[in-house]
Amino acid sequence: MENLLRPKKTNPRGIPEAPFIEKVEEYVVSPDQFEQVFQAFQERLQQYKYMMESKNKTFSDLKRRLPGLESNLKMCGVLKGGKSAGDEDEDEEEDEEEENKQIEVNYQLDDTLYTKAVIEKPVDKVALWLGADIMMEYPLDEAIELLHTQIKDCEEKLIEAEQDVEFLRENITTMEVNTARLYNWDVERRQKERLAASK
Template sequence: MSNLILKPTKHNPRGIPEAPFIEKVEDYVKSPQEFDQVFQAFQERLQQYKFMMESKENTVKDLKRRVPGLKDNLKICQMLKSKNQNDDDDDDDEDFIEVNYKLNETLYTKAVIKKENMDKVALFLGADIMMEYSIDEAIELLKEKIKDSKKNLEIAQEDCEFLRENITTMEVNTARLYNWDVERRQKERKESD
């Protein structure tokens, strides 16, 4: 029944239904006996929006954290590629290069890389999976991942805004329903007295 009460007429591009706005409570509550059912349907939809909002906010946080890491990895790959190209031009005898890298937010350390190993990198893909790529493949993959992450971040932020508006609408709706019921009960008490 709640699906019929709140049958959406509009959706956002990801299929999230738009909340209706109650102008007249009587359009939704045909009789006082239906009030509890209608009120519960609106409360359930409000909770669904809040759950979706929490999920989308977590997605936004994850993406905001992921993009800088991808950009750092891209810079490193581009630096290795440029060093590799520059070293092909140079005929010096150095077989190693020394680089600084970040272990965590506050700790950096040095690494020594053999120049012969600079044509490949290993990228952590998540889910305990690491893959080895050529520098060019890694650069293309990272550029693609950055582009996709930025697009997904924009979509998630757009969904958050849509949900925020719908949560506000549903909170206003539930308040209007509640106030209508209070007025109705007061009127019934006055009539019975």
């Protein structure tokens, strides 16, 4: 019974692939085993559903985090004096700012509240939110390097989470088919037993 759901294959993150029941008799050797087998398959189905919920949350969190990292990187590029992606039309404004040695920026205080700040150039340090209410100060070049690394890591994890969600979706479908086949087999077996007993 321990080998019943032992995976033949796993995905790159170690999530086991669901077996597909072609013949119920290969899994249920005797009618006495049915409840145990059926319960094992239902438990695996619930595990897949739980993993799917967890992976969907991870995917949503990463998708929400990525724009913030990209925005931070863009701002660090502006502070360094270079143009960030999509800023080609702002050459004149940036030249003027370079001359004044100041940058005027709008920043968010709350969901619906923004204010202005004037930043004196040159800027050599920035503070970054690292999560869990932690902020750390970094030299500007180090902050840019860290943000590049975090963006790359976030994009890779997004791809992995998306692949895991798809893998789990397929395995949930397989396990739902398996449990339906087991249930139908048991119903048919009981009907046959009742018919045999009534003769």
